[in-house]
Amino acid sequence: MNLRELERRFGRRLARVTTNAVVARPGLWRVFRWSTRAQFDRLAPSWDSLRRPEAFAVLELALEALPAAPKHVLDLGTGTGIAAFIAARRFAEAEVVGVDLAEGMVAQARRNTPPELAERVRFQQADAVRLPFEPGSFDLVQLANMIPFFDELARVAAPGGHLVLSFSAGPETPIWVPPERLRRELGSHGFADFADFEAEGGTALLARREDRV
Numbered sequence: 001m002n003l004r005e006l007e008r009r010f011g012r013r014l015a016r017v018t019t020n021a022v023v024a025r026p027g028l029w030r031v032f033r034w035s036t037r038a039q040f041d042r043l044a045p046s047w048d049s050l051r052r053p054e055a056f057a058v059l060e061l062a063l064e065a066l067p068a069a070p071k072h073v074l075d076l077g078t079g080t081g082i083a084a085f086i087a088a089r090r091f092a093e094a095e096v097v098g099v100d101l102a103e104g105m106v107a108q109a110r111r112n113t114p115p116e117l118a119e120r121v122r123f124q125q126a127d128a129v130r131l132p133f134e135p136g137s138f139d140l141v142q143l144a145n146m147i148p149f150f151d152e153l154a155r156v157a158a159p160g161g162h163l164v165l166s167f168s169a170g171p172e173t174p175i176w177v178p179p180e181r182l183r184r185e186l187g188s189h190g191f192a193d194f195a196d197f198e199a200e201g202g203t204a205l206l207a208r209r210e211d212r213v
């Protein structure tokens with residue numbers, strides 16, 4: 001095994017350990033923040049070459065199930081922006097914000113932005129535990145392969161809006177949270193009407209933010 005492969009395996013393991021720890025105890029994020037940011041800054045230049053074209057099939061399937069087109073979309077843990085562009089193409093009226101902790105990812109996402117989407121899609125650096133948005137700002141919040149921080153998800157999702165959590169390789173995804181755990185956490189944070197999706201080895205959960213919380 002060469003050094004690059006060793007590094008890749010270590011990174012995947014670290015992502016899994018971080019996810020498990022932080023979902024169990026969100027306060028531990030401060031321990032893992034630095035390493036997560038450094039890891040994804042390092043990966044940013046090669047991230048697109050690591051993505052399979054079908055990696056977002058399950059996200060597409062969940063978005064198809066939305067009862068109405070959203071107007072304000074947050075793509076959290078956007079990486080190089082692939083899922084943000086998917087949402088912008090699908091919902092032609094929507095303003096899309098892609099947020100990522102790693103500056104390297106945000107810079108790459110900006111470079112990747114096609115001119116025809118540039119007016120409706122923007123990227124900014126921020127931490128998902130403390131988002132620079134007003135409560136209820138988004139009628140769709142989507143996460144592709146990203147650690148969920150439930151308090152902030154509940155805060156920025158608009159009442160009646162939707163949340164999609166997708167994992168490109170299902171349980172094999174380094175950042176993965178079992179669906180029963182997601183339902184439990186989301187249920188206690190004011191989300192309901194859950195629906196599960198599977199496509200191309202990926203899994204996704206769609207949830208609706210309750211009207212009154």
Ligand SMILES: C[S@@+](CC[C@H](N)C(=O)[O-])C[C@H]1O[C@@H](n2cnc3c(N)ncnc32)[C@H](O)[C@@H]1O
Pocket residue numbers: 036037040041051076077078079080081082083099100101102105126127128129143144145146147175
């Ligand atoms: C596995 S990558 C997924 C990127 C993209 N969504 C995709 O599927 O290609 C996870 C991304 O989430 C970002 N991330 C991790 N923790 C974060 C946090 N607390 N706030 C914002 N972004 C975060 C990382 O920097 C990384 O770009």
